[in-house]
Amino acid sequence: MRKVMVGLGAVTLALTGSLVVASPASALTVRALGDYTGASARIRHSQYLSDPVINGLGQPGHRTEHYCRAYGSSVSGNTYWQYHTNRRTRVTGYTSETLLNTRTAWAC
Amino acid sequence: MLRPRRAAVLAALFLVAGCDSGAPDTATPLTPPSIAPASALPKVSAGAARSLPLMAYRYTDEEFAVLARAEGLLVQQCMRRLGFTDHQPPPAPATGNGWTTGLPLGIVDAEHAARYGYHTPESLDQPAGPDRTSTPQDRMELAVLLGKSEFGDISGKGVPEGGCQGEAIRRLNEGGPEADLELDGRLGQQASEATEADPRVTEAMAAWSACMAAAGHHYRTPMEASGQEWAPAPSAAERAVATADVRCKEQTRLAEIWFTVQSGYENQLIARNREALDAGRAQIDNEIKRAADLLASGG
Numbered sequence A: 001m002r003k004v005m006v007g008l009g010a011v012t013l014a015l016t017g018s019l020v021v022a023s024p025a026s027a028l029t030v031r032a033l034g035d036y037t038g039a040s041a042r043i044r045h046s047q048y049l050s051d052p053v054i055n056g057l058g059q060p061g062h063r064t065e066h067y068c069r070a071y072g073s074s075v076s077g078n079t080y081w082q083y084h085t086n087r088r089t090r091v092t093g094y095t096s097e098t099l100l101n102t103r104t105a106w107a108c
Numbered sequence B: 001m002l003r004p005r006r007a008a009v010l011a012a013l014f015l016v017a018g019c020d021s022g023a024p025d026t027a028t029p030l031t032p033p034s035i036a037p038a039s040a041l042p043k044v045s046a047g048a049a050r051s052l053p054l055m056a057y058r059y060t061d062e063e064f065a066v067l068a069r070a071e072g073l074l075v076q077q078c079m080r081r082l083g084f085t086d087h088q089p090p091p092a093p094a095t096g097n098g099w100t101t102g103l104p105l106g107i108v109d110a111e112h113a114a115r116y117g118y119h120t121p122e123s124l125d126q127p128a129g130p131d132r133t134s135t136p137q138d139r140m141e142l143a144v145l146l147g148k149s150e151f152g153d154i155s156g157k158g159v160p161e162g163g164c165q166g167e168a169i170r171r172l173n174e175g176g177p178e179a180d181l182e183l184d185g186r187l188g189q190q191a192s193e194a195t196e197a198d199p200r201v202t203e204a205m206a207a208w209s210a211c212m213a214a215a216g217h218h219y220r221t222p223m224e225a226s227g228q229e230w231a232p233a234p235s236a237a238e239r240a241v242a243t244a245d246v247r248c249k250e251q252t253r254l255a256e257i258w259f260t261v262q263s264g265y266e267n268q269l270i271a272r273n274r275e276a277l278d279a280g281r282a283q284i285d286n287e288i289k290r291a292a293d294l295l296a297s298g299g
Helices: A002-016 B004-014 B053-059 B061-081 B110-116 B136-146 B164-170 B184-198 B199-213 B221-227 B236-252 B256-272 B274-296
Strands: A032-034 A039-042 A053-060 A064-076 A079-084 A091-096
Touching: A002 A079, A002 B061, A039 A079, A053 A091, A064 B136, A064 B199, B004 B221, B053 B184, B053 B256, B061 B164, B061 B274, B110 B136, B110 B199, B110 B236, B136 B164, B164 B236, B184 B199, B184 B274, B199 B236, B199 B256, B236 B256, B256 B274
Parallel strands: none
Antiparallel strands: A032 A064, A039 A053, A039 A091, A064 A079, A079 A091
């Protein structure tokens, strides 16, 4: 199956000059949908607490679209952050997994 | 037509009365809301934040399920148009947060505290470290989804503004009203801060701290207890602190007082910002209707 898919990908590239490269694409990009579990969750520019830039806030009910997981600063013993979009405010960034009700384990 | 002097007097009265003029009002000091005696307040349980007044201006579970399906289809159409022929919509949304109140106070469930301490159940179900590695193709796909070149070079590739996600959101919001999408969040934070400073809450917090001290745990607030650097997996010490935390909240009715006071502050902010909040609600309603129509038409 992989050889067939690689072959198809190469043909597509030749015919359309599209973004598809000659390897199978992963099926999912938005890998999980969920919500904030904590009030006023910081959506940060990066997964490090030393980075002072806050892109926005998340509240329960705003809902989240998750893309990948990053290792970063520890929050209450948890060092994992979710790169995601706040669907209500359309702000994208990193929030500690301690403040979210779902997660993806795909690495950023 | 009003004479200028009478119009000025009426305008002044309008402002003094604190009526909603359309512009968001987050500057006028809030009035401490009246609440019943602590013993008469309804019990607060996990998920309590979903019953706060400002939740009326956010997505319900049902609304987000419809929105997510429609947006997933639109994104898929766009991604496939740009060559990602295997792109699939996301899985169904996870709902609820059954282990925490959603308030800054955190947990109130004794069973959760005894088993997980301050950790989330999900955090213990996964291996330490990510088990899926993103490939260059994954990163390019993310770049196209979000329109962000930090994940891959999308220049000259016909990627719409904001990526395929941006395109899908625009389509779902066509014809809808303009709204301040971050207003309800800012008001929620303002209400939470006012709550934390409210004398009834600070008194209950002090009682909680005294209860914790009597049990041998020295913290000023539950946030201090849950926010400290615990080990990656809950230790016996963490579970003991969390268990005492929940017991002391029950004894002092701290969560009930916090929830009721915050509800009062949120209601004040809603009354002062109703026009702007209603615009936000209308924006959601339009978005959900367009999503439902899209799904009904088969995409």
